[in-house]
Amino acid sequence: MPDNFERAAPTTESVCPECLARIPAARVVRDGDVYLEKTCPQHGDFRTIIWRGADSFKTWVKLKTPSFPKNPFTEVKDGCPFDCGLCAEHRQHTCSVLLEVTQRCDLHCPVCFADSGNDDSADWSMTEVEDWFKRLSEQSTSFNIQISGGEPCVRDDLPEIIRLGRSYGFKYFQLNTNGLRLARDPAYLAELKAAGLSTVFLQFDGTRDEIYKTIRGRGLLDQKLKTIEHCKEQGIGVVLVPTLIPNVNADDIGNIIRLALEHMPIVRGVHFQPISYFGRYPQSPADEARITIPEVIREIETQTDGMIRADVFCPPGCENALCSFHGNFVLMPNGDLKAITQHKEDACGCQPIIAEEGAARTRAFVAENWSAPTLITQLPVFGGQSLGEWDVFLERKRTHSFFVSGMAFQDAWNLDLERLRDCCIHIASRDGRLVPFCAYNLTDSSGRSLYRNAESKRFASRFSILQNQEILESNGE
Amino acid sequence: MTETKPVICYKCQKELVPTKTYLSYLGHSFSADILKCPECGEVYIPEELAKSRIAEVEMQLEDK
Numbered sequence: 001m002p003d004n005f006e007r008a009a010p011t012t013e014s015v016c017p018e019c020l021a022r023i024p025a026a027r028v029v030r031d032g033d034v035y036l037e038k039t040c041p042q043h044g045d046f047r048t049i050i051w052r053g054a055d056s057f058k059t060w061v062k063l064k065t066p067s068f069p070k071n072p073f074t075e076v077k078d079g080c081p082f083d084c085g086l087c088a089e090h091r092q093h094t095c096s097v098l099l100e101v102t103q104r105c106d107l108h109c110p111v112c113f114a115d116s117g118n119d120d121s122a123d124w125s126m127t128e129v130e131d132w133f134k135r136l137s138e139q140s141t142s143f144n145i146q147i148s149g150g151e152p153c154v155r156d157d158l159p160e161i162i163r164l165g166r167s168y169g170f171k172y173f174q175l176n177t178n179g180l181r182l183a184r185d186p187a188y189l190a191e192l193k194a195a196g197l198s199t200v201f202l203q204f205d206g207t208r209d210e211i212y213k214t215i216r217g218r219g220l221l222d223q224k225l226k227t228i229e230h231c232k233e234q235g236i237g238v239v240l241v242p243t244l245i246p247n248v249n250a251d252d253i254g255n256i257i258r259l260a261l262e263h264m265p266i267v268r269g270v271h272f273q274p275i276s277y278f279g280r281y282p283q284s285p286a287d288e289a290r291i292t293i294p295e296v297i298r299e300i301e302t303q304t305d306g307m308i309r310a311d312v313f314c315p316p317g318c319e320n321a322l323c324s325f326h327g328n329f330v331l332m333p334n335g336d337l338k339a340i341t342q343h344k345e346d347a348c349g350c351q352p353i354i355a356e357e358g359a360a361r362t363r364a365f366v367a368e369n370w371s372a373p374t375l376i377t378q379l380p381v382f383g384g385q386s387l388g389e390w391d392v393f394l395e396r397k398r399t400h401s402f403f404v405s406g407m408a409f410q411d412a413w414n415l416d417l418e419r420l421r422d423c424c425i426h427i428a429s430r431d432g433r434l435v436p437f438c439a440y441n442l443t444d445s446s447g448r449s450l451y452r453n454a455e456s457k458r459f460a461s462r463f464s465i466l467q468n469q470e471i472l473e474s475n476g477e
Numbered sequence: 478m479t480e481t482k483p484v485i486c487y488k489c490q491k492e493l494v495p496t497k498t499y500l501s502y503l504g505h506s507f508s509a510d511i512l513k514c515p516e517c518g519e520v521y522i523p524e525e526l527a528k529s530r531i532a533e534v535e536m537q538l539e540d541k
Contacts, residue, residue, distance in 0.1 A: 340538055385526050387509045387526065387534070388509025389507035389508050389509060390500065390507045390509055393537075394533055394534065
């Protein structure tokens with residue numbers, strides 16, 4: 001099977017972090033690590049670490065046949081990433097749709113995708129929410145819905161939003177939250193449960209308060225644990241979501257996994273998000289300020305003392321292989337954490353899978369494995385002959401499955417447009433587009449974004465035209 | 478369903494007896510009491526078992 005260097009051209013495309021012009025880029029090995037290198041005719045050279053360990057990069061492959069949108073919302077005009085909506089050249093269907101129902105937040109973190117604040121004028125009206133549910137349902141009701149923000153729990157009417165979504169046929173609702181309100185207001189959580197909330201996707205950066213003080217500005221561990229407790233009372237599945245930052249919490253990976261295991265089965269797994277740099281950065285973020293997917297995987301093995309081995313983690317079947325990793329497990333009654341995934345470097349991906357089918361499988365996996373586990377009393381009862389210990393495994397798979405996964409978002413420095421075109425997590429914008437997550441959050445080094453708000457949209461249309469002209473001129477065309 | 482009639486090995490003409498047997502699939506191995514010929518070791522998997530639990534094992538181990 002061709003490895004990542006043989007399969008893909010060594011070149012891809014990216015953007016200039018200064019002006020966001022689309023420019024050629026190359027994946028280059030230096031001293032055993034892989035870098036994205038690019039040059040803007042106006043702003044010079046950029047080099048950013050993307051994968052520490054060139055050997056593992058070669059075999060981290062999952063070949064897919066692209067599935068283009070059946071009904072693209074935007075036309076191809078300026079090319080990727082300026083036509084997002086989705087356009088007809090996007091290579092993967094939607095798996096999850098994020099609805100950022102507010103831009104308000106009750107934390108003010110230095111680390112925030114959404115650049116959230118206090119402005120309640122940025123809340124979506126119920127009409128806007130309904131318009132999106134209607135629009136999406138005309139495409140498919142199989143999308144997983146992520147209620148996000150800002151901090152969505154600042155809205156009292158979230159239960160109504162979930163009920164509305166259910167009325168349009170959507171079945172899986174995930175709440176992306178810092179958990180503060182859920183910790184102090186269990187009645188609100190009960191309302192969300194009654195409305196049909198499936199999963200609390202809980203910002204959870206570590207097992208020590210110093211970590212929260214550094215990242216979020218104050219100690220929050222007690223509130224996080226209280227939220228888990230309340231979810232347990234309500235029977236709502238919890239996914240712990242640490243933003244991983246070198247020298248802040250990358251040494252806490254093993255402790256986070258152990259804490260998650262202690263709170264099984266209501267905690268369904270841990271989803272690591274290595275930090276990416278959105279917002280204003282006068283200087284390029286240093287490579288030392290980044291942690292890449294293979295490092296996270298190695299740290300998982302090291303920090304769990306080998307309880308979870310690195311070779312159980314696989315590239316994804318939905319998004320681009322370089323965007324994420326996952327390992328699935330079953331906690332057996334004797335405490336043994338049994339891995340049910342295995343990365344076979346020479347065997348997986350010999351035949352490309354159809355991207356659309358990968359998206360469908362991922363939607364189904366998330367809906368089943370990120371929601372609260374099946375109660376033993378609700379398990380189907382097989383008649384007839386027992387299958388001995390396999391029966392125990394089957395029961396535990398339903399009641400005590402666990403996952404560890406991670407997704408590496410892209411910013412202006414490490415953006416690879418090949419990866420962006422394979423994205424399956426799409427943000428619903430107020431102007432009616434479905435925008436791939438990393439395009440929606442993309443900002444130049446001055447903090448200006450392509451899609452996040454109306455001012456940015458004007459900026460996007462203006463600069464894409466200007467910059468394309470400049471590139472053409474610099475190429476002598 | 479009750480499997481009361483004895484099952485006889487076609488080759489050895491011996492009655493199969495429930496025997497602790499390790500069944501492996503995709504690198505996972507668990508034991509179960511399976512009808513086995515005491516002479517040649519051939520095992521018998523009833524159709525009902527193949528269509529229920531064994532099919533379920535395959536499905537659970539082959540997902541994403």
